[in-house]
Amino acid sequence: MTIIVTGASGLLGTALVGALRDSGRRVVSLVRRRPDGPDEAFWQPREGVLDPAVLDGAEAVVHLAGAPIADKRWSPAYKRELVDSRVLSTRLLADALGRAERPPAVLVSASGMDFYGDTGDRVIDESAGKGQGFLPDLCERWEAEAARAGELGVRTVQLRTGLVLSRFGGALKPMLPIFRLGLGAPLGSGRQYWSWIAVDDWVSAVSHVLADDSVSGPVNLTSPAPVTNRDFTRALGRALRRPTLPIPVPAFALAAGLGEFARAGLLPSHRIRPAKLTDSGFRFTHTGLDEALSAVL
Ligand SMILES: NC(=O)c1ccc[n+]([C@@H]2O[C@H](COP(=O)([O-])OP(=O)(O)OC[C@H]3O[C@@H](n4cnc5c(N)ncnc54)[C@H](OP(=O)(O)O)[C@@H]3O)[C@@H](O)[C@H]2O)c1
Structure with missing residues (x-):
């Protein structure tokens, strides 16, 4: 049983590949450099390079590649x-799935809760529409490329991931030194909801959608307990025992400090319900933020 993973060197890719290998799966990572051994294969999404034979006979493709959202202005x-790193790479994979002789049965492709834009205090699930702005537009185009694989008969899942809690990267890592100095503070009004998910629940949720044939289309990967940014700030202070x-x-x-990302990525409110995960029987390990933060940290 082979699973093809893109973006395998990233925060989520590393966690997922480790768990898949622990469960006995063979993982082949698509890499943008010279492959190092039989568990890697070359692709170059920017130039449209991917041999469809790489996908032949694999069980699934998990597509996580994309230039980092928060690392640069x-x-x-x-x-x-x-x-481009998301839309062109997803298009390339969908095309290759169409040309493979024995294509994998499922494509699980990253997306983000940013699809919904700023939804205020409203509790939303996967039936909510797209929001306004750069990130919702990006998610829409990214998801549409993955949906092309669905038109070819490949079960397709778009992961509308929330704020992933991990001490190794993502949103939490740059916050930790500030909070350790006792300088953590709410952002903007502090009333915006942050929908979070602990990294081990994210990995379990991806394994769940890979295994459950009844799940397709956009799926919210967020815990059932979103909190306001003000409450998140207090919880992180408690977890670190800092004021x-x-x-x-x-x-x-x-x-002024972070540029457009601040307005688009940190201030919109996302009060999200993971309806498809819970309706399909997925059980979260971490449902409360205090407990999730102490487990992650
Ligand atoms: N972490 C979160 O909280 C979160 C939340 C919502 C959505 N997501 C989405 O989930 C996916 C994985 O997240 P992550 O946190 O694991 O991201 P990450 O740590 O930034 O890793 C993404 C991976 O994508 C590849 N990559 C980087 N630049 C690229 C480029 N210009 N073109 C093509 N590939 C490139 C790299 O893998 P290789 O060098 O191995 O190719 C990199 O390790 C991303 O698409 C992200 O937008 C993440």
Whole structure:
């Protein structure tokens, strides 16, 4: 049983590949450099290079590749890179699935809760529509490329992932040094909801959607207990046993420090219900933020 994984060197790819291998699966990583052994195969999404034979006979493809969202300021060129690295790579995979002689039965492709845009206090599930702005537009185009594989008869799942809690990367890692100094503070109004998921629940949820043939289309990978940013700030302070500041960092200061990403990535409110996961019988290990943070940290 072979699973093809893109973006395998990333935060989520590393966690997933480890778990798949522990469960006895063979994992072949698609890499953008010279492959190192039989468990790697070459692709170059920017140039449209992927031999469809690499996918032949595999059980599934999990597509996680994409330029990092929060690592650089969003210049026009970097925004193009954010889009192209996701849209072109997903198109390439869908085309290769169409040309493979024995294509995998399922494509699980990354996306984000950013699809929904700013939804305020409203509790939303997968039936909610797309929001406004760069990240919702990006997610829509990214998901549409994955959906082309669905039109070829491949079961397709788009992972609308929330804020993944891991001490090794993602949103939490840059927050930790600030909070350890006792300088953690709410962001913007602090009233925006953050829908989070612990990294081990994310891995289990991907294994669940790989195994359950009844699951397809967009799936929210977020815990059932979203909290406001203000409550998240307090919980992280508690987990680190450090005080937090009651005065929020104003939106303009965030934008001055982090650029457009602050407004698009940190301030929108996402109060998300993981309806498809829970309806298909998935059980979260971590449903409360305090417990999840102490497990992760
Ligand atoms: N972590 C989160 O909280 C979160 C939340 C929502 C959505 N997501 C999405 O889930 C996916 C995986 O997240 P992650 O946190 O594991 O991301 P990550 O740590 O940034 O890893 C992404 C991987 O994509 C590949 N990559 C980087 N730049 C690329 C480029 N320009 N073109 C093609 N591939 C490139 C790299 O793998 P190789 O070098 O091995 O090719 C990299 O390790 C991403 O698409 C991300 O947007 C993540």
